[in-house]
Amino acid sequence: MNKKTCSVCLTEKDFEHFYKQVKRKKNGESYVYLRPDCKTCCKQKSTTWIKNNKVQFKKNLKRYKDKPELKEMQRKYNEKWRGSGGLRKWHINNKERLKIYSLKRNNKNHEITVDEWIACKNYFNYSCAYCGLSEKEHRIKFRQDLHKEHVKHNGANNLSNCVPACKTCNSSKQNSSLLRWYIEKEFFNFESLKKINQWLLHDYKQFIRNKNKGI
Structure with a gap:
């Protein structure tokens, strides 16, 4: 029976409705851990926390983005994206946004x-x-x-x-x-x-x- 009851909404749902993570026991044996709350309740909880803790959320997000391995991954992705013509396509599909950005930048030029x-x-x-x-x-x-x-x-x-x-x-x-x-x-x-x-x-x-x- 691949079903589990959510600890928040108390609704019985299939395993696919729960976030899972591979963990290891003390003896090294691996097993699949399912969160006690379903994906829907987990997202609602996360959204509420972010709304009530905006400053801390921004700090956490910044700390995550500042990780060297993530920056290097982002750099490689950007290079691949630009090389494949992604940047050029974005410019073509976002002409209005570029105009607005250009106007803002013109107002921010040092005189x-x-x-x-x-x-x-x-x-x-x-x-x-x-x-x-x-x-x-x-x-x-x-x-x-x-x-x-x-x-x-x-x-x-x-x-x-x-x-x-x-x-x-x-x-x-x-x-x-x-x-x-x-x-x-x-x-x-x-x-x-x-x-x-x-x-x-x-x-x-x-x-x-x-x-x-x-x-």
């Missing part, structure tokens, strides 16, 4: 001069303000210069909200707040955080004053 950008990179030793990857290493790894990063996602587009960032940090941070995102990173450095805040609060102004004086 700073070449000299201001050079001063900003020089202040951070031509390295990512977050992880410290140098621009030279960045060019070798990503074949591009460091990015102009909006520290505050919806903040100003001028020098008061701009630091150099590598492609990885720029993509990872997205619209997260600086402290909440940065403090969870393995490369978090208090001195780097202090330097970023010093630049955003005070030091960028010195360059603007000097520029206005023609220095």
Whole structure:
């Protein structure tokens, strides 16, 4: 008789309606373990927990996504997907979404001069303000210069909200707040955080004053 009673809804259902897992006894013998609650009740329980614990769920999901083996698996999948024409097909089938994204990105472009950008990179030793990857290493790894990063996602587009960032940090941070995102990173450095805040609060102004004086 391949039936089991759910511990939550108390309904008798076939084994296929329960999640299963292969486990091992102390003697090494393997066996199939069926959850006491059926798939439907399990999903409802999970949905309710996520709804009531959104912050913790996001932390758990982020911790899972940050696993090196998962990142490597995702990288290989993305390469295969792009190589098979998946990205091109997505662009063709999502033209409206791309237009909306493009408009948003245009509103997020920094309006700073070449000299201001050079001063900003020089202040951070031509390295990512977050992880410290140098621009030279960045060019070798990503074949591009460091990015102009909006520290505050919806903040100003001028020098008061701009630091150099590598492609990885720029993509990872997205619209997260600086402290909440940065403090969870393995490369978090208090001195780097202090330097970023010093630049955003005070030091960028010195360059603007000097520029206005023609220095």
